[in-house]
Amino acid sequence: MMSRIETRFKALAAEGRAGLVTFVTAGDPDLATSAAILEALPAAGADVIEIGMPFTDPMADGPAIQASSRRALESGTTLAATLALVRNFRRKDDTTPIVLMGYYNPIYHRGVADFLKAAVDAGVDGLIVVDLPPEEDDELCLPAREAGLDFIRLATPTTDAARLPAVLANTSGFLYYVAIAGITGTRSAAAADVGQAVARLKAATPLPVAVGFGVRTPEQAADIARVADAVVVGSAIVDIIAKSDAAAAPAATSDFVKSLASGVRQARAEVAV
Structure with a gap:
C-alpha cells in the first residue's frame, strides 16, 4: 500500500507538474487560528503540508520561523496539541500528506515509541x-x-x-534539498544553481526532490x-501570518498560497x- 506522500508525488508526475509544499508552525498564532489555516491550505493549492513542531531552540530556522515558534509556545501549543491539530485535520481531509518538521528534543522527551504511535x-x-x-x-x-x-x-549545497x-x-517519501547554506528565510538561491543540484541528486536517487529555503514569491516558486x-515555501507564509491579525490570518494565508x-x-x- 502506497503512503499518502508516494501517492501524491505519483499523481503530480502524472499531471506533469511540480508540487507545492507549504510550511506552517502548529499553534501560530494560536491553536484555533492554526486549525483554520491548516484546513484552508489544500483548497488553496498546497499539495503537501509541513507542520512545524514548536521548539524553544530552533537552531536551523531564521527569524521568521523562530518568531512563529515563540508565538505558538506562548499560546500554549505542545507536542500533544500539535498531534491533535493533525487529528482534527484528518476528520475532513484524508488525502493531503502531512509531514511534521522540527527537532528531536520534544520527541525524545515524550518517548520515541509513544510519539510514533501517536x-x-x-x-x-x-x-x-x-x-538527527x-x-x-x-x-x-x-x-x-x-x-x-x-x-x-x-x-x-x-x-x-x-x-x-x-x-x-534510509530516506523515504522525498528528499528535501536546502538550496542555500544557512538558516531559513534569509536569502534565495539562483535557479540555475538549483537546477544543477537537482540533476545531481536525481541521478543518485529515484525519490522526488523538493527544494526549499528562500522561496518567497510566485515567480521564484x-x-x-x-x-x-x-x-517548499515556509518563511514567506509564516510572515503573512505574523503580519495578519488572527481573524484575517486564514484568508490572508490562503490568498498567498493560491498565488x-x-x-x-x-x-x-x-x-x-
Whole structure:
C-alpha cells in the first residue's frame, strides 16, 4: 500500500507538474487560528503540508520561523496539541500528506515509541527532524520507518558525493534539498544553481526532490518548479501570518498560497508552450 506522500508525488508526475509544499508552525498564532489555516491550505493549492513542531531552540530556522515558534509556545501549543491539530485535520481531509518538521528534543522527551504511535494514529505521514544525522538513524529514523512513517532527509549545497549515500540510505517519501547554506528565510538561491543540484541528486536517487529555503514569491516558486519535483515555501507564509491579525490570518494565508500555487502550476506549461 502506497503512503499518502508516494501517492501524491505519483499523481503530480502524472499531471506533469511540480508540487507545492507549504510550511506552517502548529499553534501560530494560536491553536484555533492554526486549525483554520491548516484546513484552508489544500483548497488553496498546497499539495503537501509541513507542520512545524514548536521548539524553544530552533537552531536551523531564521527569524521568521523562530518568531512563529515563540508565538505558538506562548499560546500554549505542545507536542500533544500539535498531534491533535493533525487529528482534527484528518476528520475532513484524508488525502493531503502531512509531514511534521522540527527537532528531536520534544520527541525524545515524550518517548520515541509513544510519539510514533501517536503520530501514526493522528494521521501523520512523515517526519523531518533536522538535528538527527544519518549516524543516529537507530534513534528515530529506523523506528519511524518501521512504524510506517516516511523519514525525509535534507541535502544541502555542501552535501558532496562522499556524504550523499549516507544521507540517502534510509530516506523515504522525498528528499528535501536546502538550496542555500544557512538558516531559513534569509536569502534565495539562483535557479540555475538549483537546477544543477537537482540533476545531481536525481541521478543518485529515484525519490522526488523538493527544494526549499528562500522561496518567497510566485515567480521564484515557478523557477524552482521548472527543475524540481516540488517547491517548499515556509518563511514567506509564516510572515503573512505574523503580519495578519488572527481573524484575517486564514484568508490572508490562503490568498498567498493560491498565488504560489498558480506560479507552480503554470511553470511547466509555460515551458511547453
